[in-house]
Amino acid sequence: MNQQDNFNTFPQEEVALKEILSPLWSRRWKIIFFTLLVTFFVAFYVSLLKPSYKATAILQIGTNKPANTLSINDAFNESVASHEQIQTQYELLRSRKFAERVISRLNLTAHEEFNSGKYNDKIPFLASRDISDVRPNISQIVPAFRSRLSINPISGTELVKISFVSYSPELSMQVANQIGITYLQYQDEIHSESKESTSQWLVDQLEELGKKLEASELALQTYRETEGIVDIKGVSGLVGSELTELTSSALAASKKADELAVTYQYIQTHKGDFEALIELEQIANQVTYLQLKRSEEQIERKFNELSKRYGPKHPRLIAAKSEFTSLQKRIKEHVNNLVVSLEKSYFTSIEKVKATERRLDIARKDYLRLSRLENKFSQLEREVKTNKELYSNYLVRLKEADAMGNYNSSFYVRFIDKALIPKFRIAPNKSLYVIMAFVLSAGFISIIVIMKELLLDTLNSRRKLENFKEAPILAVLPKFKLRSVIKGDTPYYTDSRFIEAIRSLRTSLLFSSEKKAPKVIAITSSVPNEGKSTIALELARSYSEMEKVLLIEADMRHPTLYKSLNLDVHRPGLSNLLAKTHQINECILRDKNVKLDILTSGISPANPLAFLSMKRFKMLIKVFSNFYDRIIIETPPVNAVSDAVIISKLVDSVLYVVHGGKTKREQITSGLRILRQVNAPIEGIIVNHSENVDSQNYQNKYYSDTGNIIKMPIRKQV
Structure with a gap:
């Protein structure tokens, strides 16, 4: 098996891990040297820094009545200050003008804190310069002062932490307390300035409101006398009731006239036609007509029975016929009387409708006139009432202000905890800086080594x-x-x-x-x-x-x-x-x-x-x-x-x-x-x-162990 085959037997995970770790191990001394060098410089730099101390005071900024505004409701009604108003107070504490006032009162331009650097005197050229050489002005100190000041509201409360970081523990305490004191004085100044302007504003408003009230009362009385108004609401109510009744009567008369107009038109169309006239509902359902029709039916039945028994010249039959004829004549006369009565009722309803409409028109005009009078009277009356209420409110507030001697401000401010001289420094955290420098420098150089190895286009893995x-x-x-x-x-x-x-x-x-x-x-x-x-x-x-x-x-x-x-x-x-x-x-x-x-x-x-x-x-x-x-x-x-x-x-x-x-x-x-x-x-x-x-x-251990090797004599070259 050749060397290439040996490479293929390794898992890919081991290869990848070794590819990353091997450059670190091979260059471990360089990494250690760089890490220790950076750590040394950071440790040396931290040792030159002056220790910093932090003092904290706790101030309460509570909400109360709003200050002087142009709205009477906003000026005097109890309300809670908005989130924006509270946030404004925090920004005021952080503002440049406020910082200048504190610097001026503590005379910080002459303090060593702002006339020396952040380094101690271990190295001569980094030591503090002589304060008497160049004294900075307030505007030059403000940025450094604001960078050391922190205003942190405590969530869910009315408390705010005022913290100041300084190289001097006494100065950090003085500045933290002076911030609160200056803010209290600033609020007092605002209250004092607002007192005179607010009182004068109330007096001016009362004078103007008095003139308006007098003019509105005079206008109301003049209008009442001119129009002769005694009880405008009672009269208007009677006219309104009358108008309602007349409207109902007019609707009923008009409806009845419409119904009679149909009947009258039918009568005129069938004039002289008895059979058509008796079909009218007003006639057919009339009680007397119904009684006569029943009598006619009885006589007709009687006549029919007698005609079956007797001859046409029989006295009883003749008497029955005469009675039947007389009853029919009575029915016809009654129908004619009903027709005449319906015609008269039609003409009467028309006249009644016209009379009702005339009365309704008169009542409507009276109601509209009274409504205009009532609206104008109500307007003048409301103006008088409003002016009276405004005048009374301003008068009460003015008397309250005179009795109190001052107005309540938007906020009430007081110290909860004043700052104390800090006993322990907060910076620099030398151990943390050194550890961070060690870890970060080691990580940085390790990443550089790994990236350099991975990016090299060589056969190194x-x-x-x-x-x-x-x-x-x-x-x-x-x-x-x-x-x-x-x-x-x-x-x-x-x-x-x-x-x-x-x-x-x-x-x-x-x-x-x-x-x-x-x-x-x-x-x-x-x-x-x-x-x-x-x-x-x-x-x-x-x-x-x-x-x-x-x-x-x-x-x-x-x-x-x-x-x-x-x-x-x-x-x-x-x-x-x-x-x-x-x-x-x-x-x-x-x-x-x-x-x-x-x-x-x-x-x-x-x-x-x-x-x-x-x-x-x-x-x-x-x-x-x-x-x-x-x-x-x-x-x-x-x-x-x-x-x-x-x-x-x-x-x-x-x-x-x-x-x-x-x-x-x-x-x-x-x-x-x-x-x-x-x-x-x-x-x-x-x-x-x-x-x-x-x-x-x-291999390194296996082949380097020569304890079991016997050295054989080497044959000389021939």
């Missing part, structure tokens, strides 16, 4: 490694400190995690590939200082534990291998061998502890690319391949020069080293693209100096 698809990840080498020991004449690195990561890389190159393990390996990078020299040296040493290995330093522009091996910078090497100035045995360094030969870069030539392009360099690689099991070549960075491109054509595999925390993905992609353009055999990427992606935690 498992997530970024998993998303990198340009080339396979062969190994991830941890960041370690350069601690070395000398074995023989050659220094060796002792960090067990780094050494084991190099061995894992060697194993991956030997066994994980389907093709034959590469014999000639080139190691390059994107830019300088990514650790390719160290990786090349340690990988060569790892191979040399079981093979004969040659390490060639082909970076003749900026050689660094001589530093790692404590060699002379001018020692002959690859450039000397290519220039034929030295022999092979003079240029190759032999490590006595392992099977490792090292060919350094030698003297830096003027044109290294020309040296590497020689056929002699290619021939040397072939010759060396016959004598060594593995050849590792360190090359210059790909993005810097073209040396690595030339060398990549002569090797079996190219290992691409990147710095886990510095190399940008764009630089990696650009270098890989350059190598692929010449079909270089890119084996994969080695992530060096990784801080966030590390091997399992147990």
